[in-house]
Amino acid sequence: MKRKFCTIGKVVLGPGYPVAVQTMLKTEYRRVSLLTREIRAIKKAGCEILRMAVEKKEDSEFVGFVKEKSGLPLEADIHFDWRLALLAIKEGADGVRLNPMNIKSMRKVREIAKRAKAKNVSIRVGINSGGFRKAYKPQQLARLMVEKVTDYVEALEKEEFFNLMLSFKAADIPTTLAANRQARKIFPYPLHIGITATGPQQEGLIKSSIGLGILLREGIGETLRVSLNAPAWQEVEVAKVILQSLGQRQFLPEVISCPTCSRCKVDLRREVERFKKRLRSLSLNGQAKTLKFALMGCVVNGPGEASQADLGLAFGWRQAAVFEKGKVICRWPARDSIEKFLVLIKERYGEKKN
Ligand code: SF4
Known part of the structure; x- marks a missing residue:
């Protein structure tokens, strides 16, 4: 299968390109001086793609501000309300993340794809194991996650939308590994990897290092976010240490x-x-x-x-x-x-x- 590329702002993900480091804003946007400080720290740490949750209309008004202050490609994280994706695109987001567990109407997805395509915006179809209520074994859950994403990807491809990346995150390592390995076999698109809801900081560090380390070693993952119960700049530093320890990137002595x-x-x-x-x-x-x-x-x-x-x-x-x-x-x-x-x-x- 010929692997595809995804472009978000100035960053290209795909074969031959470095695995990009990303994190997510954690400050409430209205607290502008704190937000500015957070962005500065993230940038100084060496973040390459930034994500912000757009939970309501007022959040989308900060898209331009965050982009300008950070100078980084910005992905707007959208759940439930598909119209927020349209707003984020209008405000200048470079990418939108859609969750197939809570935006289910394919008509709406197609509408987002049309606008995204017109503005050169990438789409991440990002699924989390938390969206499944029942208890499943890792392989089973991984298969369900991949199935859900497949429906979405097919709808986007019908719109001739290919500037895609995908993510399959779970709070445990076995499910995360299984889902990403299955996804790598089926989809040609770049994968954003991460382990979600990792728990206290030390456990989070260990889980992320093991889980993401295994995937990266297998050549799976074009961008990563280390989710930690810690400041966002620390997530960036840990991601860089993981990549450097594996010999995949060199950031610092x-x-x-x-x-x-x-x-x-x-x-x-x-x-x-x-x-x-x-x-x-x-x-x-x-x-x-x-x-x-x-x-x-x-x-x-x-x-x-x-x-x-x-x-x-x-x-x-x-x-x-x-x-x-x-x-x-x-x-x-x-x-x-x-x-x-x-x-x-x-x-x-x-x-x-x-
Ligand atoms: S370098 Fe010296 S102090 Fe450090 S662990 Fe070895 S023996 Fe101990």
């Missing part, structure tokens, strides 16, 4: 640190957080994205344990050893070693200004 033990000479967790934050603010060249920097808790084992790091710092009582590929190259007073380490990184990998 990797920071390695040891788990610490009784040999540890510093508050390593604090030092790592401080370092990560400062590292993000450096303007580094393209090569730096592929590098590994290590912060280790002791000089005795640190350089050896992190010998895969391009550059590292291992803390002693008073001194910190700087090492390159496992070999100590110099020592600095521990107190200002992080600052010096950042200077060294900048000297070696800083973006050259013309």
Whole structure:
């Protein structure tokens, strides 16, 4: 089957294109300064597609504002009231998400498709397992989800609408895997992957990493949203870590640190957080994205344990050893070693200004 592409704003999803990172606004739109702050944080984190719920007419009035502030392709998330999709398109949304469990009239779907086509807007047919009331086994539920989406896709194709992406989300990993694997076999369209209603933050992180990691490793998923009970910018950061860990994208240098033990000479967790934050603010060249920097808790084992790091710092009582590929190259007073380490990184990998 020849796989198709979906274009949302300036982002293309499909074979040969990078898996795009997305998240969803969580602030109430009327709280404009909070909304602006949220958009800024999402953008800074590196989001590539943004989604906003359009639950009522007044929400659609913020479509233009969000688009302008974010500069990102914007998908309007529509449930129940199909007319909101038309409004969102009119206000400039780049994509609309329709839920086949609550917008059922094919006449209305066709109407949305006509307007979307005229404005070059993409449609995501996004189904969630929560829409099914009865308890099913994962494979069974996955089949039902795929069937529902098939009806929708056929109606859209009859309108000659092909700028489509699809999503099949469940709160559990087995159903999510089954539905996406079935969908990949049947549909040529890009898949937006995610696990929904993941629970508390830590559980959400684990579930998303496992579920999305498996799918991405199988080549399934052209865009992902990590749903977390956490700020949206954190969803973006986690999605980037998942993609980078799988070797599918390179966003930032990797920071390695040891788990610490009784040999540890510093508050390593604090030092790592401080370092990560400062590292993000450096303007580094393209090569730096592929590098590994290590912060280790002791000089005795640190350089050896992190010998895969391009550059590292291992803390002693008073001194910190700087090492390159496992070999100590110099020592600095521990107190200002992080600052010096950042200077060294900048000297070696800083973006050259013309
Ligand atoms: S590097 Fe040192 S402090 Fe860290 S875990 Fe290994 S032995 Fe412990």
